[in-house]
Amino acid sequence: MLHADFVIIICLIYVAILFSVAFAGDRKARRNPGGWLSSPLVYTLSISIYCTSWTFFGAVGTAARDGFDFAPIYLGPVIVFIGWWVFLRKLVTVGRVHQTTSIADFISARFGKHPGLGALITIVALVATAPYIALQLKALTDSYQVLTHPAGAIVASSTILKPDYSVAFWLAAGLCSFAIIFGVRNLNVNEHHHGVIAAIAVEAVVKLAALLIVGLWVVLSIRGVPAEMFANAPVSLMQPADTFNVRWITLIFLSGIAVVCLPRQFQVMVVENSSERQIRTASWLFPLYLFLLCLFVFPIAIAGLNRLPAGANPDLYVLTLPLQEGRPHLALLAFIGGFSSATSMVIISSIALSTMISNHLIVPLALRFSVIPSASTQSVRRFILNTRRASVIFIVFLGFLYYWLSGTSSALASIGLISFCGVAQFMPGIISGLFWRRASASGVIVGMIAGFILWAYTLFLPSFGGMFFMPLSVIEGGLLGITWLKPYALFGLSGLDPLVHAVFWSLFVNATLLIGISLITEPTPLARLQSALFVDVFRRQTESEQRIMRRTARVADLRQVAERILGPREAVQLFASGQGAKRTVIASDDLLSQVEQRLASHIGAASARSMVSRVVTNETISVQELKRLAGEAEQIRAYSEELERKSRQVEEAAAELASANRRLREIDKQKDEFLSQVSHEVRTPMASIRSFSDILLHDRDMEEARRERFLAIIQNESIRLTRLLDSILHMNQMERGETAWPLELLDPEEALDQALESCEALAHSAGVRLERGQRAGPVQVLGDSDKLAQVFINLISNAIKHNADTAPLVRVTSAVRDGVYEVRIADNGPGIPPQERELIFIKFERGRYAGRSGAGLGLPISRQIVERFGGSLELAEDCKVGAEFVVRLRPVEASRARDVGEDAPPAAAK
Amino acid sequence: MSDLESHSHGIRDAAVVLPFAMAALLLPPLVLVFARPTLVAGIPLIILYIYSVWALAVLSAFLIARHLDLRERARRKEDAGVLG
Numbered sequence: 004m005l006h007a008d009f010v011i012i013i014c015l016i017y018v019a020i021l022f023s024v025a026f027a028g029d030r031k032a033r034r035n036p037g038g039w040l041s042s043p044l045v046y047t048l049s050i051s052i053y054c055t056s057w058t059f060f061g062a063v064g065t066a067a068r069d070g071f072d073f074a075p076i077y078l079g080p081v082i083v084f085i086g087w088w089v090f091l092r093k094l095v096t097v098g099r100v101h102q103t104t105s106i107a108d109f110i111s112a113r114f115g116k117h118p119g120l121g122a123l124i125t126i127v128a129l130v131a132t133a134p135y136i137a138l139q140l141k142a143l144t145d146s147y148q149v150l151t152h153p154a155g156a157i158v159a160s161s162t163i164l165k166p167d168y169s170v171a172f173w174l175a176a177g178l179c180s181f182a183i184i185f186g187v188r189n190l191n192v193n194e195h196h197h198g199v200i201a202a203i204a205v206e207a208v209v210k211l212a213a214l215l216i217v218g219l220w221v222v223l224s225i226r227g228v229p230a231e232m233f234a235n236a237p238v239s240l241m242q243p244a245d246t247f248n249v250r251w252i253t254l255i256f257l258s259g260i261a262v263v264c265l266p267r268q269f270q271v272m273v274v275e276n277s278s279e280r281q282i283r284t285a286s287w288l289f290p291l292y293l294f295l296l297c298l299f300v301f302p303i304a305i306a307g308l309n310r311l312p313a314g315a316n317p318d319l320y321v322l323t324l325p326l327q328e329g330r331p332h333l334a335l336l337a338f339i340g341g342f343s344s345a346t347s348m349v350i351i352s353s354i355a356l357s358t359m360i361s362n363h364l365i366v367p368l369a370l371r372f373s374v375i376p377s378a379s380t381q382s383v384r385r386f387i388l389n390t391r392r393a394s395v396i397f398i399v400f401l402g403f404l405y406y407w408l409s410g411t412s413s414a415l416a417s418i419g420l421i422s423f424c425g426v427a428q429f430m431p432g433i434i435s436g437l438f439w440r441r442a443s444a445s446g447v448i449v450g451m452i453a454g455f456i457l458w459a460y461t462l463f464l465p466s467f468g469g470m471f472f473m474p475l476s477v478i479e480g481g482l483l484g485i486t487w488l489k490p491y492a493l494f495g496l497s498g499l500d501p502l503v504h505a506v507f508w509s510l511f512v513n514a515t516l517l518i519g520i521s522l523i524t525e526p527t528p529l530a531r532l533q534s535a536l537f538v539d540v541f542r543r544q545t546e547s548e549q550r551i552m553r554r555t556a557r558v559a560d561l562r563q564v565a566e567r568i569l570g571p572r573e574a575v576q577l578f579a580s581g582q583g584a585k586r587t588v589i590a591s592d593d594l595l596s597q598v599e600q601r602l603a604s605h606i607g608a609a610s611a612r613s614m615v616s617r618v619v620t621n622e623t624i625s626v627q628e629l630k631r632l633a634g635e636a637e638q639i640r641a642y643s644e645e646l647e648r649k650s651r652q653v654e655e656a657a658a659e660l661a662s663a664n665r666r667l668r669e670i671d672k673q674k675d676e677f678l679s680q681v682s683h684e685v686r687t688p689m690a691s692i693r694s695f696s697d698i699l700l701h702d703r704d705m706e707e708a709r710r711e712r713f714l715a716i717i718q719n720e721s722i723r724l725t726r727l728l729d730s731i732l733h734m735n736q737m738e739r740g741e742t743a744w745p746l747e748l749l750d751p752e753e754a755l756d757q758a759l760e761s762c763e764a765l766a767h768s769a770g771v772r773l774e775r776g777q778r779a780g781p782v783q784v785l786g787d788s789d790k791l792a793q794v795f796i797n798l799i800s801n802a803i804k805h806n807a808d809t810a811p812l813v814r815v816t817s818a819v820r821d822g823v824y825e826v827r828i829a830d831n832g833p834g835i836p837p838q839e840r841e842l843i844f845i846k847f848e849r850g851r852y853a854g855r856s857g858a859g860l861g862l863p864i865s866r867q868i869v870e871r872f873g874g875s876l877e878l879a880e881d882c883k884v885g886a887e888f889v890v891r892l893r894p895v896e897a898s899r900a901r902d903v904g905e906d907a908p909p910a911a912a913k
Numbered sequence: 914m915s916d917l918e919s920h921s922h923g924i925r926d927a928a929v930v931l932p933f934a935m936a937a938l939l940l941p942p943l944v945l946v947f948a949r950p951t952l953v954a955g956i957p958l959i960i961l962y963i964y965s966v967w968a969l970a971v972l973s974a975f976l977i978a979r980h981l982d983l984r985e986r987a988r989r990k991e992d993a994g995v996l997g
Contacts, residue, residue: 071963078963078967081937081971082932082935082936082970083932085931085935086929086931086932086933087928088925088929088977089929089932091929233952233955233957240959241950241957242950243948243949243957244948244949247940247941251940252940280982285972286977287972287977287978290974291971291975294968298964412994633927
């Protein structure tokens with residue numbers, strides 16, 4: 004046994020430490036709000052208020068009685084947290100963006116800032132939480148009594164103690180003062196309570212450390228092999244198959260919901276959240292915290308079963324086990340751990356609920372009945388703060404009252420899960436609010452009321468065992484004796500665990516009504532706007548409502564409202580930044596929204612709207628804009644896909660255009676060159692014709708012989724000119740595919756012989772040796788023999804003309820190689836530089852090779868002729884000396900020759 | 914860039930799948946496979962199983978969060994680079 008005074012002094016010291024932590028946290032937050040107080044670690048530790056004294060002491064108790072039955076309470080939250088990307092991320096982001104103050108504010112803001120919805124949620128939360136607070140008071144009182152019992156803790160825990168209400172009362176009073184001093188000191192923007200959160204984080208560390216130390220001590224003191232230890236384990240652990248039934252599934256499901264919906268969890272998780280980084284870290288750190296907390300549950304439970312007398316209360320093993328083994332300080336540590344978990348839960352619950360009560364019950368009522376004092380700007384703030392302080396006292400003492408009334412009833416033991424089921428009624432509203440655009444306020448309200456009534460009827464009221472409100476006859480026989488109204492077997496659904504039964508009916512009816520009524524009702528314009536803002540939070544964080552809402556209000560009125568809630572200093576700042584230098588009488592939509600938003604972060608969206616609405620003289624919501632907003636989101640996906648497709652097409656088209664443009668530029672350049680070349684070519688003969696004809700005209704007495712010569716020159720030049728123009732014409736016709744020579748079967752060797760004979764004289768006069776190399780045998784191709792001879796003559800004469808070697812040589816060979824007829828005309832002249840290889844085949848581009856005489860049309864025309872015959876003309880790539888031109892033609896097989904001979908070959912028909 | 918993006922898609926998919934995978938492992942019928950009166954090193958199999966799943970979930974969530982953290986930091990750096 005520990006002396007009561009000693010325990011009290013230790014508790015007081017501990018509380019003093021918490022006070023100083025909270026005080027330091029508040030001071031630090033005022034100077035630097037972004038410091039370690041907003042770190043993910045502190046955030047995660049604050050979430051651990053999920054583990055109350057019920058779990059601190061109760062987990063071991065449940066494990067000792069029912070094996071794994073304690074685990075789902077932790078596994079549900081673990082699943083929700085590691086799945087943060089799916090749900091929590093959106094919830095927390097919406098809460099942060101819209102500066103939510105509580106779960107009631109969140110849901111009512113989503114459904115058109117509905118004041119009735121906020122009030123309903125507040126009442127449900129209050130009813131569900133008060134017993135939970137009573138449970139904490141009971142756990143604290145019990146553990147204190149057991150620890151300080153004069154007959155020893157083991158005896159105390161084996162008997163039913165008469166609760167010491169004076170202990171409970173002073174505990175409640177102490178908790179109230181802590182919550183009021185640090186939780187309701189000020190009207191905070193966004194309801195951030197840095198000091199309290201710092202203290203809660205310390206308590207989270209203390210309770211984890213306490214349980215870990217007790218657990219380690221138990222494990223280290225184990226004697227013998229594990230198998231012997233488990234000999235005394237509960238049957239459900241050794242034969243575990245029965246544990247994993249519908250109740251197991253329901254508990255995981257329910258605790259996953261509760262970790263979001265409990266007002267205190269919503270407070271620390273969503274309201275106090277300041278960045279996505281926090282929830283990202285909590286996604287693994289909180290499951291880890293729970294893992295560590297549960298790690299030694301079985302060792303402690305089994306050690307308790309093995310070492311303590313049979314009658315000892317398993318719920319207090321954590322405390323009695325160290326006492327049994329003569330370790331009072333360890334027991335005191337365990338007591339402080341339980342103390343931490345109970346106090347942190349009560350403090351945060353009372354703060355969260357007091358905000359809800361003041362924002363959703365008292366302020367709206369005060370506004371409606373005009374009881375808010377308007378004497379000075381300070382008095383409104385003081386009024387709101389006082390209502391919150393009163394609410395904290397009200398909530399904690401409601402819990403105390405509940406504890407006092409229910410007394411020693413064992414009903415308290417299961418009240419944790421009953422609370423879970425009560426707050427779970429918020430879940431359909433939250434999920435539909437975040438993911439379903441059509442969900443309407445009336446659907447949520449009706450669903451929640453039905454769920455709440457069913458919860459009360461099937462779980463909450465029967466849990467009193469006939470002592471309160473619902474008599475035993477109703478529990479056993481059903482309301483008015485109607486059997487299908489039996490609370491534990493509603494509509495004849497019997498054979499289920501009462502908790503499973505209640506969870507099923509309440510949530511099923513809740514969700515069904517929500518969906519059904521939402522489908523048949525039209526949301527108000529404001530609700531539609533809010534639904535778009537919530538559901539599309541990741542897509543549209545910058546879109547503000549002022550574009551859609553058109554309101555007018557006098558600046559003076561608006562300023563008065565702002566000053567009353569925000570205080571003069573903040574209001575002046577707000578109006579100075581919002582208004583700029585302009586002095587206007589009518590407030591802009593922008594300013595109105597800003598003021599409403601700022602008010603909402605203090606007193607909740609519904610109350611803020613109602614306050615601003617009082618000074619607004621005219622309000623319209625642009626239906627057009629709303630429709631656009633609603634339609635837009637659905638269109639976005641289709642639109643973005645379409646956009647991607649289009650942009651791909653545009654990219655392709657742009658690339659095509661660029662290459663076409665490049666080609667056009669080249670062609671344009673070629674055209675210019677072509678024209679200048681043509682002019683040049685035409686100008687030379689024209690100049691000599693003109694000068695000789697001038698001489699002939701002016702000099703009448705010219706000798707006959709000279710005149711003859713001049714006339715001959717004029718004639719020659721005219722012929723040259725005609726030939727030039729003919730070949731240009733010819734080539735253009737060919738390019739446009741207008742010439743249609745009749746193609747016939749011929750032997751190209753004959754055309755080559757003909758060409759060689761024609762060039763014999765030219766070679767001789769130029770002193771070039773014309774060498775006839777190896778020749779192909781008889782072969783048949785499709786073409787025109789005159790044109791083909793012309794091509795050969797052109798190539799051979801070019802080779803002769805441009806050969807500047809001292810021993811000039813032109814060598815002509817032909818062969819059939821790989822089924823292709825091939826003529827090679829090689830010279831030992833200067834050759835053609837690589838960069839001009841293709842240029843020489845372009846009209847008038849004579850290059851250096853062909854640059855000395857002629858119009859530069861020979862090679863382009865030759866190539867076109869050969870291509871018309873389905874062959875090719877190119878420059879051989881690998882000649883070491885001079886240039887070598889290769890003409891290739893496809894021979895026609897004798898059998899096919901007859902059929903094809905009549906028609907033009909495919910290549911000719913382009 | 915596309916490589917980075919497809920990788921981050923993979924992380925997001927993993928983040929979505931993780932809670933469902935854990936739920937499947939902890940709910941019947943899968944959990945019943947391990948709910949047998951068998952002792953492993955003197956400890957009931959079911960205890961080892963549930964705590965292992967739990968530890969595995971914490972580890973996976975940690976890896977996913979760290980990847981997303983690194984990605985965000987890289988993106989911020991990229992943004993800062995573009996601006997600077």
